[in-house]
Amino acid sequence: MPTTLEAGRRTDASPFVDLDRAEWSALHERTPLPLTAEELERLRGLGDVIDLQEVQDVYLPLSRLLNLYFTATAKLRGALNDFLDNREHSATQSGTPFVIGVAGSVAVGKSTTARLLREMLARWPDHPRVELVTTDGFLLPNAELRRRGLMARKGFPESYDRRALTRFVADVKSGKDQVTAPVYSHLVYDIVPDERLEVRRPDILIVEGLNVLQPALPGQDGRTRVAVADFFDFSIYVDARPDDIEQWYLQRFRKLRETAFQNPSSYFRRYAEVPEEEALDYARHLWRTINRPNLVENVAPTRGRADLILRKGPDHKVQRVRLRKL
Numbered sequence: 657m658p659t660t661l662e663a664g665r666r667t668d669a670s671p672f673v674d675l676d677r678a679e680w681s682a683l684h685e686r687t688p689l690p691l692t693a694e695e696l697e698r699l700r701g702l703g704d705v706i707d708l709q710e711v712q713d714v715y716l717p718l719s720r721l722l723n724l725y726f727t728a729t730a731k732l733r734g735a736l737n738d739f740l741d742n743r744e745h746s747a748t749q750s751g752t753p754f755v756i757g758v759a760g761s762v763a764v765g766k767s768t769t770a771r772l773l774r775e776m777l778a779r780w781p782d783h784p785r786v787e788l789v790t791t792d793g794f795l796l797p798n799a800e801l802r803r804r805g806l807m808a809r810k811g812f813p814e815s816y817d818r819r820a821l822t823r824f825v826a827d828v829k830s831g832k833d834q835v836t837a838p839v840y841s842h843l844v845y846d847i848v849p850d851e852r853l854e855v856r857r858p859d860i861l862i863v864e865g866l867n868v869l870q871p872a873l874p875g876q877d878g879r880t881r882v883a884v885a886d887f888f889d890f891s892i893y894v895d896a897r898p899d900d901i902e903q904w905y906l907q908r909f910r911k912l913r914e915t916a917f918q919n920p921s922s923y924f925r926r927y928a929e930v931p932e933e934e935a936l937d938y939a940r941h942l943w944r945t946i947n948r949p950n951l952v953e954n955v956a957p958t959r960g961r962a963d964l965i966l967r968k969g970p971d972h973k974v975q976r977v978r979l980r981k982l
């Protein structure tokens with residue numbers, strides 16, 4: 657960990673507290689909400705291949721940390737409202753959803769982490785209503801991506817309707833009764849017309865996606881622009897070595913060949929029919945021309961903006977946790 661010599665004493669210059677796996681997992685003993693065997697079984701039923709020891713050691717303490725932030729943020733909001741003398745334009749309203757961002761590369765395990773957190777956070781009596789939204793719903797439809805020459809840039813910041821995504825999260829946070837988001841289908845590889853996901857005043861909203869920690873685009877005419885991250889109360893970056901993530905991407909592609917790609921409506925059905933090596937060559941091509949450059953150019957540079965970084969090893973197990981200091 658970097659240290660500097662400042663005013664004659666050594667100080668830790670990092671904005672993060674760095675914990676190794678053993679230090680982090682020791683915290684689960686202090687979590688006042690252990691998982692019952694029955695609940696562990698239910699998590700397994702989610703269909704995600706996640707080791708139950710990992711749930712206990714890593715994600716249970718994480719759900720406790722988020723619970724602490726939820727409670728403390730509610731108190732801070734109350735104090736801020738008092739400070740503002742509860743005027744009409746007070747900073748927050750009671751019941752304002754707590755918004756969590758989950759960022760990281762394609763195939764690093766964002767969806768798995770976000771689904772697990774949704775289940776675990778909903779078990780805390782303070783915040784039973786947890787909604788999860790993935791940013792792929794805000795990708796431009798394929799027809800529009802083709803028109804703009806962006807079909808080989810799917811997942812890059814410019815392939816999204818960033819304004820609609822930011823407005824969506826702002827609306828949920830402002831306490832609107834019913835807010836809807838468009839829906840993306842990995843099966844057809846496009847936005848599903850006429851389908852919307854509805855969000856109704858949750859206690860917690862999890863927003864998961866590649867680019868959720870991107871800063872706002874520069875404003876024009878002196879106007880301040882906002883980004884979706886401006887509405888986050890807490891953010892998590894799921895991190896791993898790019899070579900490990902490539903292996904996970906290829907493994908997922910291999911698994912999808914035996915499942916979803918068999919569906920006649922699948923955009924990738926051709927890759928269920930060709931020999932495995934040919935299919936994997938194509939997956940490698942997608943990784944090397946789209947997902948890896950996007951990780952290097954756009955996603956990884958946002959890691960330092962997160963409040964918490966989960967660093968995974970080659971087996972998906974979390975090896976280090978870095979938590980932003982207050």
Ligand SMILES: Nc1ncnc2c1ncn2[C@@H]1O[C@H](COP(=O)(O)OP(=O)(O)O)[C@@H](O)[C@H]1O
Nearest residue numbers: 705706761762763764765766767768904908972
């Ligand atoms: N904690 C984990 N343990 C084991 N496998 C995992 C874990 N998280 C993700 N995976 C696997 O890694 C692949 C990518 O995960 P996914 O959540 O789909 O990534 P993303 O949403 O970031 O694209 C999937 O095949 C998933 O099953």
Ligand SMILES: CC(C)(COP(=O)(O)O)[C@@H](O)C(=O)NCCC(=O)O
Nearest residue numbers: 762790791792810811865866942946
């Ligand atoms: C849909 C995605 C852009 C991820 O979007 P996100 O939910 O992170 O906004 C990605 O999974 C994807 O399909 N990328 C295009 C290249 C590829 O097919 O792997």
